[in-house]
Amino acid sequence: MSDKRDERAKALRERLNNELQRMSLDMCVKCTICETACPVAAVTPLFSGPKFVGPQAERFRDDEPVDHSVDYCSSCGTCSVVCPQGVNVAELNSIARAVMKAEQGVPVRDQTITQTVLMGKAMTPVAPIANAVLDNKLARYAMEKVVGVHRNAPMPTARGESLHKWLKKRPSPTKPATRGALVYFHGCAGGYFEVDAAKKAIEVLEYLGYEVIVPEQGCCGLAEQSNGLFEKASASVRRLVDQLRSPGTDLTIISTAGSCTGMLKHEAHQILGIHDPELLDVGTRIREISEFLMELYEAGELPTDFQPVNMRLPYHAPCQLKSQGMGTPASDLLRLIPGLEVIDSNVTCCGIAGTYGLKKEKYEIAQAVGQPLFDIVQANNDGLAACDTETCRWQIEKSSGVETVHPIVLVHRAYGLGR
Known part of the structure; x- marks a missing residue:
């Protein structure tokens, strides 16, 4: 193991052993509610269950290798949601997996499939060719053999125009912005692969009377975090936070990227251990678009x-x-x-x-x-x-x-x- 990898693994083990994690761990009463709710443990014996690889195994992990079974946790977070004791089960398991990846190394595939912005930028100019390749059975078979991405796994559809390219050439909104400005966070998919949904979100917000500001924005780091690349994920989320704060720190941020919103609201803090006030600022100002519209409705302000x-x-x-x-x-x-x-x-x-x-x-x-x-x-x-x-x-x-x-x-x- 290289010295740098050794240092990363040691730092992550210290995260696992710090007082906050230990307090959460010791709240586990082995009720097995998380085990019965886990969607992965229900369908495969390869995952021992969130309690077993999380709070239970953590008590024995100080100097022992992490059980490889934790890699079969999907990070869906269900275990943390259902835990009656408030144990951060999913968060413990995510950090434990990152320790394992730091000790054993991250496969090239897991590093490659996290680069969503790079994929979007590469695929957009050649969208018809990219889509044809991803729809080709022989190409997908080769991808499975060489890269390790299953031949039948869902793939994004490349678009011929990114959201920001559309924004630069679209006509100015005709409806006046009577409600002030909002910042729009579209996420990687909204920027490159689900551009139509992002356009519709902007048009709905403008119809409601808002000026929609769409700053340049990169990845939130969620895919990197899920694959144990904590250093890269931390850099990605800090860069994104700066981008979303750039239009002003008094504006509500509206998102159509549900998973990425969760990353900014709590996962970057609880899993990556980022305690920057800038992240806290963005996390408290961001709203998923349906959440925001229902807040307007409950206030009697939604047509x-x-x-x-x-x-x-x-x-x-x-x-x-x-x-x-x-x-x-x-x-x-x-x-x-x-x-x-x-x-x-x-x-x-x-x-x-x-x-x-x-x-x-x-x-x-x-x-x-x-x-x-x-x-x-x-x-x-x-x-x-x-x-x-x-x-x-x-x-x-x-x-x-x-x-x-x-x-x-x-x-x-x-x-x-x-x-």
């Missing part, structure tokens, strides 16, 4: 002159949205639209968990986790499903065959902005 959207719509609340403790605002928002019958999935997880379900050794596990959700979507749709986070949408659409969109797409339609 509800929606046009009917007559369809059955299966809706899935993703893990990383539920871990933010804000309920399911998108489900409530969608139910304000006349004619829209919203079918809540009530399923724990879709299985993809960011990059987890892309990996060839974890693909079948991810599919087994998500199968109950795919069945519900297939049985309850009129051609469309909704979910708040990007990779979850790609997973649902690929595995169910049903087009899956961000909830803001339905709101945009109900306001009649598609004309």
Whole structure:
């Protein structure tokens, strides 16, 4: 092991052993609620369960190698959400996995698939070619053999124009900004792969009377964190925080990137250990767009002159949205639209968990986790499903065959902005 790797592993072990983690650990009473709620442990014996690899194993880890089973944790966060004692089970497991990666080294695949901005910039200028390659069975088979990304795993669709390129050439909004300014955080997917949803979010906010400021912005580091690359993740999140603060520190930040919002609200603090006041500032000012619109509704400030959207719509609340403790605002928002019958999935997880379900050794596990959700979507749709986070949408659409969109797409339609 190199000296640098040794130092990283030692620093992460100190994180695991610090007083705050130890206090959380010692609150575990072995009730096994987290074990019964874990979607991964339910479908594979390769993962021993969040309690076993987390609070229980941590008591014996001071100088011992981390059990490789922890790498099969998907980081969905369900265990921390359901724990009646408030133990940071998922956070402990994420740090333990980072220790293991620091000690054993991070595979090239796990380093490569975290570079979402780089992929977006590379694929956008050659979108038709990139999409053709990703749709080619032979190319995907080669990718699985060489890189380790499963041949059937969902892939993003490259677009011919990035969001910022569209912003530079679009006409100025005709509706006056009567409610002041907001900062919009679109995330990597909204910038390059789900540009249409990002456009619709901007148009909805402008329709409501806001000036929408979209600063240049990079990755939040969530994929890097999930793959144990804590140093790179910390650098990414600090850079993004500076970018989101650049328009002003008194503006609300609105996001359509549900997972990335959770990273800024709590994961960068609780898992990466970033205690910067700048991160705290962004974390307290950021709102997921459905959360923000429901706050307006509850204050009597949201126009509800929606046009009917007559369809059955299966809706899935993703893990990383539920871990933010804000309920399911998108489900409530969608139910304000006349004619829209919203079918809540009530399923724990879709299985993809960011990059987890892309990996060839974890693909079948991810599919087994998500199968109950795919069945519900297939049985309850009129051609469309909704979910708040990007990779979850790609997973649902690929595995169910049903087009899956961000909830803001339905709101945009109900306001009649598609004309």
